[in-house]
Structure formats: C-alpha cells, structure tokens
Amino acid sequence: MKATAIANTNIALIKYWGKRDETLFLPMNSSLSITLDSFFTVTTVEFCKNFDKDVFFLNELQATDKESNKVFIFLNKVRDLAGTNLHARICSENRVPTAAGFASSASGFAALAAAATRALELQLSEKELSMLARQGSGSACRSVYGGFVEWQKGIQIDGKDSFAKQILSEKSWDISILSVLLVAEPKKVSSTEGMKRTVKTSPFYSGWLSTVEKDLEEAKEAISSRDFEKLGIIVEANAMKMHATMLGANPPILYWQKGSIDVIHHIHKLRSEGIYAYFTIDAGPNVKVLCLPKDEKIVYESLLSLTDVQEVIICHPGSGIKYLE
Numbered sequence: 263m264k265a266t267a268i269a270n271t272n273i274a275l276i277k278y279w280g281k282r283d284e285t286l287f288l289p290m291n292s293s294l295s296i297t298l299d300s301f302f303t304v305t306t307v308e309f310c311k312n313f314d315k316d317v318f319f320l321n322e323l324q325a326t327d328k329e330s331n332k333v334f335i336f337l338n339k340v341r342d343l344a345g346t347n348l349h350a351r352i353c354s355e356n357r358v359p360t361a362a363g364f365a366s367s368a369s370g371f372a373a374l375a376a377a378a379t380r381a382l383e384l385q386l387s388e389k390e391l392s393m394l395a396r397q398g399s400g401s402a403c404r405s406v407y408g409g410f411v412e413w414q415k416g417i418q419i420d421g422k423d424s425f426a427k428q429i430l431s432e433k434s435w436d437i438s439i440l441s442v443l444l445v446a447e448p449k450k451v452s453s454t455e456g457m458k459r460t461v462k463t464s465p466f467y468s469g470w471l472s473t474v475e476k477d478l479e480e481a482k483e484a485i486s487s488r489d490f491e492k493l494g495i496i497v498e499a500n501a502m503k504m505h506a507t508m509l510g511a512n513p514p515i516l517y518w519q520k521g522s523i524d525v526i527h528h529i530h531k532l533r534s535e536g537i538y539a540y541f542t543i544d545a546g547p548n549v550k551v552l553c554l555p556k557d558e559k560i561v562y563e564s565l566l567s568l569t570d571v572q573e574v575i576i577c578h579p580g581s582g583i584k585y586l587e
C-alpha cells in the first residue's frame with residue numbers, strides 16, 4: 263500500500279485571497295494560475311498495519327510538529343474517504359533549486375493527495391483529487407493540472423463545486439516565468455493569517471471582491487487569444503490590488519522588501535525600453551516575472567544585475583500530477 267506522486271507548484275496570475283470557509287478551504291474569489299515546470303514535490307506515502315503512528319519526513323529529516331500536524335490532519339481526510347484507520351509513513355522532497363524561499367504548499371499538498379489516495383487504491387477523478395488537495399492548501403487544487411488552470415470558487419457550502427480545471431495545456435502557449443529570489447527566510451505572516459486579517463479588517467477588501475472576477479475574465483480572454491501584453495497588464499494590476507488590500511488590514515501586512523520594490527521599478531523600466539515583462543508577487547517578498555521566451559535571456563541577465571537579487575530561476579508552463587510506479 264505504497265505510492266509516489268510528483269506535483270509541480272503553480273504561480274497565481276489572478277490571486278486567491280480570502281477564505282469563506284476556513285475548514286473546507288473555500289475561497290472568496292475564483293483564481294487562475296500557471297503550473298511551473300521547475301519547482302516540484304515528490305511524495306511517497308506508505309500505509310501499513312504494522313505502523314503504530316503517522317510519521318512525516320520532509321527533505322529526509324523528520325518534520326517539525328507544526329508541519330507534521332498539517333499533514334496528519336489532511337491524511338485523516340483521506341482515511342475517512344477510504345474508510346480506513348491505517349497509519350502512514352510519508353516522505354516528501356521539495357525539489358526546488360534553492361533550499362528556501364520557493365518551497366510551496368501547493369505542490370506539497372497536491373503530491374500528498376495524489377500519493378495517499380493512490381496508496382489506498384481510491385479511484386478519484388482529477389476533479390475529486392483537486393477538491394481533496396484544496397483541503398490541504400487552497401492553491402494546491404490548481405497543481406493537479408498542468409498549464410493554465412482556473413479554480414472556480416463555487417457557491418455551495420459543502421465545497422462540492424469548488425475545484426480547479428485546466429483552461430489551456432502547457433504545450434499550447436510557452437511563456438517564461440522568472441522566479442526572482444530576494445529573501446530565503448520563511449515569512450512572518452502566513453497566507454492563512456494574512457487572508458483572515460484582510461477579510462476581517464481591510465476596508466479595501468470589498469473593492470477586491472467586486473473587481474477580481476472581471477480581472478479573471480480579462481485574463482482568460484488574453485490567454486485564449488494568446489495576447490501576452492493584455493495578460494501581463496492584468497496580472498500585474500491584480501497582484502498590486504491584492505497587496506493593496508493587505509496594506510489596509512489592521513495591523514497592516516507588508517510582504518515586500520526593498521529588493522521587491524527594486525524589481526518592480528526595474529520591470530517598469532524594461533517596459534519603457536520596449537521589453538514586455540510583467541511581475542507578480544505572492545504572500546512574500548520574492549517576485550515572479552513573466553516575459554516571452556524571446557526576451558528571456560535579456561530579462562534574466564538584467565534581473566541578476568540588481569543588488570538584492572540572489573538567484574533567478576527560469577520556469578516554463580509545466581505538467582499536472584504524475585505517478586512513479
């Protein structure tokens with residue numbers, strides 16, 4: 263009763279920010295992402311009647327209690343689905359070029375959901391797997407699929423209509439996503455806490471909610487017509503708007519560091535010189551830059567010349583979940 267799965271991480275183009283249900287991980291708004299080819303998690307789950315407790319190894323070390331608890335709580339959901347109370351041994355490896363800074367709960371929970379369900383011989387559809395992964399970390403529901411992926415927020419209270427689906431395969435449009443590493447430390451405010459505080463206290467949150475679905479429609483139109491400039495403009499504006507909602511929270515949340523702002527200005531400068539590059543930033547200081555493959559080299563080299571930039575890793579659209587036999 264053992265299986266191994268690989269899931270790539272994803273970067274949101276239109277962000278998920280805010281939960282309407284904390285237990286089921288139901289979002290306030292729909293979102294859109296690209297699955298990345300270069301950052302992934304490989305997870306092996308083994309269930310056995312001889313195991314007297316769950317154990318979780320992360321990058322070959324026994325995980326902390328905090329990390330383990332999240333994983334065991336998630337595993338209980340899988341055990342409930344399968345009607346079993348067997349304990350498991352979980353080994354997870356985050357294959358990211360740098361030790362910290364890019365590790366992602368999206369690839370982690372997508373790989374865990376896939377490996378655990380396969381080990382228990384549960385036959386889940388991709389849609390069901392997406393709904394399950396969502397309950398480990400919201401953004402994980404998008405990492406089930408490759409390419410361009412939409413997570414429909416759904417309206418039901420049981421979450422049965424809140425899952426992701428692919429809108430364009432990774433082979434249909436190649437764009438470059440440059441991950442710019444500025445700070446490799448774990449963030450002080452988790453995305454869970456950041457979302458909660460923003461929804462509860464930010465006067466700007468209603469503005470986010472009343473405009474984000476339109477942003478999503480525009481981004482989808484840009485993807486379907488392969489209009490990179492249109493996509494870039496909306497992606498950048500959506501990220502700025504998400505961060506603006508957090509600045510309005512009480513107490514305010516600021517994920518950016520000096521280097522993040524330097525990259526923002528640098529991207530604006532590149533555009534003024536005729537290079538179509540756009541940025542997006544998640545709940546942390548590091549920046550992702552989108553550009554066309556023909557401009558990849560010049561954007562890469564120019565980013566590396568900035569003082570606070572430690573590393574730049576080039577990614578392209580990647581595939582959905584894969585299993586190792």
Ligand code: PMV
Pocket residue numbers: 273274276277278279293367368399400401402453454544545
């Ligand atoms: O799923 P979480 O808890 O890692 O939250 C993801 C939040 C953002 O990365 C900021 C946005 C997103 O849609 O991925």
